Amino acid sequence: MMFPDYRPRRLRRTEALRGLVRETRLHPGHLVYPLFVAPGKGLKAPIDAMPGCHRWSVDTVVDEAKEVADLGVPAVILFGLPEKKDPQGSEAWAKNGVVQKAIRAIKKAVPGLVVITDVCLCEYTSHGHCGVLAKDRVDNDATLELLAKIALSHAQAGADMVAPSDMMDGRVGAIRSRLDDEGFDDVPIMSYAVKYASAFYGPFREAADCAPQFGDRRSYQMDPANAVEALREASLDMEEGADILMVKPAMPYLDIIRLLRQEFTLPVAAYHVSGEYAMIKAAAARGWIDETRVMLESLLSIRRAGADIILTYFAKDAARALA
Ligand code: PBG
Numbered sequence: 001m002m003f004p005d006y007r008p009r010r011l012r013r014t015e016a017l018r019g020l021v022r023e024t025r026l027h028p029g030h031l032v033y034p035l036f037v038a039p040g041k042g043l044k045a046p047i048d049a050m051p052g053c054h055r056w057s058v059d060t061v062v063d064e065a066k067e068v069a070d071l072g073v074p075a076v077i078l079f080g081l082p083e084k085k086d087p088q089g090s091e092a093w094a095k096n097g098v099v100q101k102a103i104r105a106i107k108k109a110v111p112g113l114v115v116i117t118d119v120c121l122c123e124y125t126s127h128g129h130c131g132v133l134a135k136d137r138v139d140n141d142a143t144l145e146l147l148a149k150i151a152l153s154h155a156q157a158g159a160d161m162v163a164p165s166d167m168m169d170g171r172v173g174a175i176r177s178r179l180d181d182e183g184f185d186d187v188p189i190m191s192y193a194v195k196y197a198s199a200f201y202g203p204f205r206e207a208a209d210c211a212p213q214f215g216d217r218r219s220y221q222m223d224p225a226n227a228v229e230a231l232r233e234a235s236l237d238m239e240e241g242a243d244i245l246m247v248k249p250a251m252p253y254l255d256i257i258r259l260l261r262q263e264f265t266l267p268v269a270a271y272h273v274s275g276e277y278a279m280i281k282a283a284a285a286r287g288w289i290d291e292t293r294v295m296l297e298s299l300l301s302i303r304r305a306g307a308d309i310i311l312t313y314f315a316k317d318a319a320r321a322l323a
Helices: 008-012 015-020 058-070 098-109 140-157 171-181 199-207 228-240 251-263 274-285 291-305 315-322
Strands: 031-037 044-046 054-056 075-080 114-119 161-164 190-195 244-248 268-272 309-312
Touching (some): 031 058, 054 058, 058 098, 058 315, 075 098, 098 114, 098 140, 114 140, 190 228, 190 251, 199 274, 228 251, 244 251, 251 291, 268 291, 274 291, 291 309
Parallel strands (some): 031 054, 031 309, 075 114, 114 161, 161 190, 190 244, 244 268, 268 309
Antiparallel strands (some): 044 054
16 A cells, blocks of 8 residues: 555545544443442532542432433442441441442442442451451452452342452452352452552542552552563453453553453453543643543543443543533
């Protein structure tokens, strides 16, 4: 193909022509909206570093879930802020914990909405780590049993899917066998298979009140320098029974999304995380970028890299912009 015989601009002349040859599309049907649920009633507390996002109570989160569904977004992922924290994070698997209550309320009011739950301990432990401690170290194997309990409690409350985000070794297998033993073999696991120890989670840690009280998460989350290791993590999770493989964060790791898309046949999800959202919001608030266009281009890029599903705080805005 040589100029002047071949002229790529021919197919860019009109919007209709560009649409005909468009390779990737963005649709609300690919999106998952994260929701933060806290104790109380009538709560709608803005999250400073995530403009447009709130902490909800069980009563108000139901209305929010309805709005999400009405916009054509098919799924939400729930995060909980417990009444009280302890070293084990025991509120995480409480039958009447805030997430368990929210699952029941949302499934009752909006049965068609897919309710995914984040399975982790960091919002529930007093020390803020994603597992239980043994001498200031996160104890991998002791944590597995607790994660399985959390996932089971979510399934029992009616969750459509569970999403472990803790990065303990072996957690997908532990959760899968516990769910199967208890008759929940039809509840899929979306594994945060490739989750990096990222600074882009900053605003989320404020929103979910889950910053580690000492140290950091580098002994369990992945080193941002590694790509081949992502294949090992994803293989393990697939072998252990994951139904969907997630990469997190999204935009700084588009190469990893592409790698998983090429190497695996499971659906790939990408989490466009709080810091990615906050950067766009902050620059747009200063008038430095066009928020809607940057949002749509970002989400489209994540799809183009190979993500089937995108978890994003922009889900509602994007659905409106795409309508
Ligand atoms: C919990 C969890 C985190 C996020 C999702 N689940 C925080 C963390 O690992 O520190 C981050 C999401 C975001 O930044 O939007 N383990």
